[in-house]
Amino acid sequence: MSQTLNRRQMLLASGAALLGAGALARTTQAAQKEITKTKKVLFFTKSSGFQHPAITRRDGKLGLCERVLSEIGKGLGFEVVPSKDGRLFEPDKIGEWDAFIFYTTGDLTTQGSQQEGPAHPMSADGKKAFLDAIAGGKGFVGMHSATDTFHSRGREIDPYIKMIGGEFISHGAQQVSNLVVTCDDFPGVKPFGKGLKLNDEWYSQKNLADDLHVIIAHDTRGMTGWQYDRPNFPETWARMHDKGRVFYTSMGHRDDVVENPLFQGLVMGALGWVTRGCDVDVSPNVSKVTPGYATLPTDNTPRKKR
Numbered sequence: 001m002s003q004t005l006n007r008r009q010m011l012l013a014s015g016a017a018l019l020g021a022g023a024l025a026r027t028t029q030a031a032q033k034e035i036t037k038t039k040k041v042l043f044f045t046k047s048s049g050f051q052h053p054a055i056t057r058r059d060g061k062l063g064l065c066e067r068v069l070s071e072i073g074k075g076l077g078f079e080v081v082p083s084k085d086g087r088l089f090e091p092d093k094i095g096e097w098d099a100f101i102f103y104t105t106g107d108l109t110t111q112g113s114q115q116e117g118p119a120h121p122m123s124a125d126g127k128k129a130f131l132d133a134i135a136g137g138k139g140f141v142g143m144h145s146a147t148d149t150f151h152s153r154g155r156e157i158d159p160y161i162k163m164i165g166g167e168f169i170s171h172g173a174q175q176v177s178n179l180v181v182t183c184d185d186f187p188g189v190k191p192f193g194k195g196l197k198l199n200d201e202w203y204s205q206k207n208l209a210d211d212l213h214v215i216i217a218h219d220t221r222g223m224t225g226w227q228y229d230r231p232n233f234p235e236t237w238a239r240m241h242d243k244g245r246v247f248y249t250s251m252g253h254r255d256d257v258v259e260n261p262l263f264q265g266l267v268m269g270a271l272g273w274v275t276r277g278c279d280v281d282v283s284p285n286v287s288k289v290t291p292g293y294a295t296l297p298t299d300n301t302p303r304k305k306r
């Protein structure tokens with residue numbers, strides 16, 4: 001158990017059921033000096049490809065998702081700093097962050113077409129420093145188009161894709177999916193129950209790592225579009241990347257999902273876990289809970305842009 005978390009982070013991240021009052025008291029005592037330490041989180045929202053509405057800034061104002069996460073984070077001991085500036089990943093700057101949240105698209109070492117705000121690309125050194133930082137123990141939370149970022153070329157899987165654990169293929173029309181909870185003790189997941197129906201733009205993914213700990217899966221029966229003509233596959237997952245804790249959820253395209261307390265609780269719970277506010281078993285379960293996960297759908301319609 002980390003000793004650098006504060007009480008609110010710990011309560012949020014662990015939930016009473018997971019941690020128990022005794023452990024809470026012990027950690028609180030042990031962490032007396034550092035109990036008010038705020039975790040610094042870089043929320044990177046640069047779009048080198050398609051720019052999503054939820055992170056689009058208008059008239060100098062933060063995008064909806066940027067606003068929501070920074071505001072909620074504040075109350076939970078996370079200083080969430082939204083930025084589109086890839087220079088923050090330079091080796092001499094990266095150490096200032098405890099964790100990273102990505103809502104990004106495309107090759108972030110390129111400028112892309114984004115117009116608003118300073119959106120300098122990451123350098124190649126910056127990308128390496130970032131991946132090294134995660135492997136070295138910093139936390140990572142990816143949401144929605146984070147898997148539509150740094151695509152693999154040919155058969156070689158991009159090191160970023162290896163880290164996040166999956167790669168966007170395509171999505172169909174926005175629709176209600178039957179989400180199946182496969183790990184209900186992950187922080188923030190309890191309110192989902194055994195599963196629920198949620199309307200969003202759902203990503204079909206490939207290059208799914210074989211060490212994923214699947215938290216929520218799609219029940220693909222009844223989903224519309226060639227993208228989902230495949231066995232059940234992971235929707236939200238966690239994995240270890242060497243010493244770093246990695247979390248990803250494909251939710252978050254629609255504004256009403258970003259505004260949904262379920263989504264917000266899931267992301268904040270994940271932030272608690274990746275910053276070591278609590279421990280939970282994330283041993284690989286992908287082959288067990290989604291045995292056909294590697295069977296990919298066939299694109300039999302003209303390719304649609306995001």
Ligand SMILES: [Zn+2]
Pocket residue numbers: 052144145201253306
């Ligand atoms: Zn989207």
